Amino acid sequence: MKIADLYGRQLLSTEVPTELLQTAKGLTVRSAMKAEGNWVICNRCGSARPKSACALPGGVYYCAECIQLGRVSTTLSLISASEPNKFKKYDNDVLTWDGNLSDIQAQCSKNILTVFQQRKQHLLWAVTGAGKTEMLFEGLDWALGQGLRVAVASPRIDVCNELFPRFVEAFKNTEIQLLHGRNDSPYKYCQFTVCTTHQLLRFYEAFDVLIIDEVDAFPFAQNEGLLYAAKHAKKREGALLFLTATPGESLLKQIKTGRLGISYLPLRYHGHLLPTIKCKTTPSWKLKLKKEKLPNSLIFQIKLRLKKKIRFLLFVPHVEQLKQVQQILHKQLPGEKIVTVHAADEKRIEKVQMMRQNEINFLITTTILERGVTFPGIDVFVLGADDDVFSSAALVQIAGRVGRKIDRPTGDVIFWCGGYSKNVLEAIKQIRYVNRKGLILLKQRSTSDD
Amino acid sequence: MTKNDCVLCHRPVNFSIGLIDLMLPVKINEPTCCDRCCRRFELINQKQACPDCGRKMKKRELCHDCVKWNSQSSLDFKNSACFVYNDEMKKFMQQYKFAGDYQLAKVFRAQFMKKIKKSKIDLIVPIPIDADTMVTRGFNQVVGLTTGQHLTSALEVRADIHKARQSSKNRRSRMETVQPFRLVNPELVANKRVLILDDVYTTGRTIRHAAALMYEAGASEVQGNTLAR
Ligand SMILES: [Zn+2]
Ligand SMILES: [Zn+2]
């Protein structure tokens, strides 16, 4: 290990070789946890627990919250070296991407550049399918050219895996590393990091520009920890940009209190509004399912799609229900190839591929396909949308699968629910809210075109 | 985390009380593990287990491993186990022992102690861990599963064995046949009925080494009890 491996990092005293600890100059040593009355607070992840819930024998306390990164305890320290921004100067272009942005995207891209330049804390509420990654390029181009250290983090590994090659392609002359729990490549000191938000806990005042993508992917409680991680991983004066299609309560609270600025991108890259959610209440759908029946209206809609050759996704809350629904549809749709998929499905990738390549007309799925995966021109049905597994963010993401294609920028999103749950109502509300903003933007554009 | 969150999945336990809590004559006011998580662990019914090692069987009969043990040695040793060492238990051990999440011991402590109290014995001896592991882990995972007061630390890991184990893998497998422990107070063991505790019974080699040492020191009877088999 070299001193450079500690630039902007915070490692446990047990992770740093003794020799380096003794010889390196300019190391900061902070206690890893602090006790306050009956509570112990972790200085790495910020979580607090009563002493009785985190004791080791012998009056030592530990943090169970961030234990997967190596156990923090009251006997250990966090070791850092301050970030010197020792990066190579660019001889060539920083940005090697030659795509184009739409007018709305270009406007948003300029806003992002300003957020970075003025080191602001900001939330960009961009609808699903707005093309937000491309809108980061201009700002990143500037930051990297200035010799700033940047990171893009997401709570989800699959999002990181998807983003990484796109950044590598767009910034060919920059060294970029990908860090997450399932990636074995060792840490190296470099200018651009793509990582999970969990990995941010290993950084300390490192980034001049920190971007958190899909910040809504986890519920409120975990968001608090995420905010803590983001705050400490960036430099005190660093810029912080959150990207989301469905801001949760904790972010909206920060906006209300003025700690976070906000801008909207309420239109999709093709300039259309989000499809709205239609709801059908069928209080007895669960009972019906047990009796091997589906709501008539659902069967009607399915047959209609097959006839019109419109492909679709059918979401169900739980894995067990996949088979039940599949069996019922087998009887209803003789000769139709009916495929189900879920998170732990071994053939998950092949099945998604079958849907991509038009080999099947629809897929029955659990919430795994709620984000990231795009099939052009589909409709979306959700059976049991009021089930607890569907957060409002997940429902908005599910609705966002529809209308991704320029040839078919609209489509149907239909929910079947036992009743209107809080999450269903919230999802409908959020979509209405951004669509109102989208309409205003569309009007402005049409008047300025005249 | 609030007091009523499941220590395994961190979801609130609320109204569903853990399976384990229901089976125990203890206070129900602080469940540690939710129903969902508890169901993933498989209790071993003693009527359907190997009488020598405690492994889950279709009926009470010797398992394949124990038939082999009996043909190799005449050691009079019987082990009993609470749970099947299934994937969920492996995950639990990974988190508890190797990640060092000590508080997880709460999940099984009462169950494990109940089993111990049923045994007719004079002395309870936990399998020890070596000094280096003790420093990094901060606890002995076997002791952690008990309420502690009745334990006799009669065993320790031989320092030379520990060094040998840290060397190559090949060497490590050869070392498995060598006695890894030594008795701290042999006089404590003489003429006593001893119960040896361990977290997991896998090959049986470790706990049998400990048992052999007890007999050498004059123990009148030696049994074993493990959380998993
Ligand atoms: Zn922590
Ligand atoms: Zn649980």
Ligand SMILES: [Zn+2]
């Ligand atoms: Zn056996």
